[in-house]
Amino acid sequence: MRQTDVLIIGSGVAAFQLANKLRHDINVIIITKSMITETNSYLAQGGIAAALSDQDNSAKHFKDTLEAGRYHNDPEAVKTLTSEAPALIKALQQQGCLFDKDKQGQLLLGLEGAHSEKRIVHGGGDATGKTLMDFLIAYTSSHVEILENYYVYELLVKNNRCVGVKAKGSDQQVEIFAARHIILATGGCGQLYRYSSNAETATGDGIALAYLAGADITDMEFIQFHPTLLYANGKTHGLVSEAVRGEGGRLITADGNELMRDVHPLSDLAPRHIVSQTIYQSLSRGEQVYLDITHVKNFTARFPTIAQLCRKNHIDLTSKQIPVVPGSHFLMGGIKTDVIGQSSLPGLYALGETACTGVHGANRLASNSLLEGLFAGKKLAEWLNKQDYTWDLPHDIEGKSKKSELACLPNLHDIKHSMMERVGIVRSHNGLLAQKNWLNSFQLEEYRHVNLDAATTETITRFFMLVTAALITNGALQRTESRGGHYRVDFPCEDNNNWRQHQLIQRLGRRLEKQDEQTKIKTAT
Numbered sequence: 412m413r414q415t416d417v418l419i420i421g422s423g424v425a426a427f428q429l430a431n432k433l434r435h436d437i438n439v440i441i442i443t444k445s446m447i448t449e450t451n452s453y454l455a456q457g458g459i460a461a462a463l464s465d466q467d468n469s470a471k472h473f474k475d476t477l478e479a480g481r482y483h484n485d486p487e488a489v490k491t492l493t494s495e496a497p498a499l500i501k502a503l504q505q506q507g508c509l510f511d512k513d514k515q516g517q518l519l520l521g522l523e524g525a526h527s528e529k530r531i532v533h534g535g536g537d538a539t540g541k542t543l544m545d546f547l548i549a550y551t552s553s554h555v556e557i558l559e560n561y562y563v564y565e566l567l568v569k570n571n572r573c574v575g576v577k578a579k580g581s582d583q584q585v586e587i588f589a590a591r592h593i594i595l596a597t598g599g600c601g602q603l604y605r606y607s608s609n610a611e612t613a614t615g616d617g618i619a620l621a622y623l624a625g626a627d628i629t630d631m632e633f634i635q636f637h638p639t640l641l642y643a644n645g646k647t648h649g650l651v652s653e654a655v656r657g658e659g660g661r662l663i664t665a666d667g668n669e670l671m672r673d674v675h676p677l678s679d680l681a682p683r684h685i686v687s688q689t690i691y692q693s694l695s696r697g698e699q700v701y702l703d704i705t706h707v708k709n710f711t712a713r714f715p716t717i718a719q720l721c722r723k724n725h726i727d728l729t730s731k732q733i734p735v736v737p738g739s740h741f742l743m744g745g746i747k748t749d750v751i752g753q754s755s756l757p758g759l760y761a762l763g764e765t766a767c768t769g770v771h772g773a774n775r776l777a778s779n780s781l782l783e784g785l786f787a788g789k790k791l792a793e794w795l796n797k798q799d800y801t802w803d804l805p806h807d808i809e810g811k812s813k814k815s816e817l818a819c820l821p822n823l824h825d826i827k828h829s830m831m832e833r834v835g836i837v838r839s840h841n842g843l844l845a846q847k848n849w850l851n852s853f854q855l856e857e858y859r860h861v862n863l864d865a866a867t868t869e870t871i872t873r874f875f876m877l878v879t880a881a882l883i884t885n886g887a888l889q890r891t892e893s894r895g896g897h898y899r900v901d902f903p904c905e906d907n908n909n910w911r912q913h914q915l916i917q918r919l920g921r922r923l924e925k926q927d928e929q930t931k932i933k934t935a936t
């Protein structure tokens with residue numbers, strides 16, 4: 412058994428920001444199931460939102476975040492995030508992170524959907540995630556051990572505290588890690604859907620792990636579908652950043668009609684759920700939708716990653732039209748935490764997309780996610796730096812003992828297609844119920860005590876995907892309104908009296924619970 416003070420699972424922006432801000436006398440291990448660069452953070456094309464220009468301020472950023480989140484957000488969490496954003500960017504610049512600048516050496520600030528001001532900081536044009544992650548990884552010091560290709564498949568709980576994990580290395584050998592503080596920074600679950608902008612690794616593991624260990628999960632019905640994924644040969648091939656629309660890109664139908672013109676006052680830069688639903692309706696009528704880049708200046712220089720993606724998929728950029736479809740992009744819900752990342756299970760924390768602090772509400776504002784990772788990593792580090800590390804870790808941690816096999820789980824194709832079809836951009840009672848019944852037929856909760864030591868990581872991944880799919884489906888069935896990333900054709904309007912601030916909390920072994928207002932996890936001191 413290996414022991415450490417802080418064990419971080421996942422390797423995106425929140426994980427590395429946390430590791431880099433922890434005291435150097437604290438032992439830290441980062442475990443990641445793939446390579447450290449195989450993350451959504453690394454892929455992020457859009458930037459980091461911060462009110463940095465003279466005409467902007469954090470009150471405007473706060474207001475835009477609540478408007479996009481359809482007022483389901485926790486206002487206190489949003490206030491802290493938006494007011495600390497400028498300092499987070501300045502600190503990175505001082506450390507040497509190279510963001511894009513204009514000829515006068517000032518930060519270039521871009522515009523994205525639902526922002527009332529230009530406030531998006533980019534790196535490498537449309538390679539902000541790579542710029543930031545390469546910087547954070549290079550900045551990591553030697554008190555942080557990084558283990559790649561380790562798959563965590565069980566959280567170990569003793570006396571109602573999370574004290575360790577079980578993981579398998581690439582040789583499939585089981586290893587136990589005991590730790591004083593265990594942090595899930597495993598990203599979202601975009602890969603549950605047929606069309607997704609997400610890295611292959613975003614399969615909802617962290618959420619399933621926390622749920623199966625008894626932590627509270629909330630807001631799972633809120634999935635953000637990004638309007639513009641590159642579409643070629645019946646498949647999606649990554650993101651076409653919203654920044655392209657910020658620079659003049661227009662969504663059009665095959666006969667050249669502007670799709671968003673009369674739909675929303677912000678037209679192509681309307682909130683993502685509105686743009687995605689509009690595109691979805693066109694596609695359902697059999698009309699392909701294109702992003703027209705005729706008015707985008709210096710497209711190839713400004714968006715090198717997207718230009719390369721297009722070339723790779725034989726899209727002729729001289730036609731000025733990029734075929735697009737919407738697909739899953741971001742999970743607003745997740746493991747319920749307080750503002751510093753503590754979950755309802757002592758010893759277990761969650762950060763970034765895996766967590767739900769209430770900051771994104773029902774729909775995340777563009778470029779608030781790298782920001783959240785930076786913010787959350789720093790906040791938790793400040794708290795962990797004040798903790799006592801002298802207490803003894805238990806030596807006798809036992810995992811689940813029941814011997815059984817994960818039998819007859821459905822394949823990836825069936826999981827992804829059914830989620831897209833029934834729990835996707837447009838949902839209905841019948842579709843959701845059909846999906847719930849289908850998922851129930853695999854009796855997932857029967858496996859909650861099963862020892863997974865002998866199962867392959869591929870099988871466990873599918874099991875975790877199904878557990879996460881059930882959490883999304885149950886939340887979506889229960890929320891009888893439409894709000895942000897959750898659209899019900901049978902309840903098409905927001906129901907502010909019954910649902911605006913109400914959260915659906917899911918905990919293993921307990922009926923799904925509706926809380927009348929955003930409840931808080933009490934921060935332990």
Ligand code: SIN
Nearest residue numbers: 456457652653777778
């Ligand atoms: C984008 O570039 O369109 C994505 C940015 C984000 O999701 O924040």
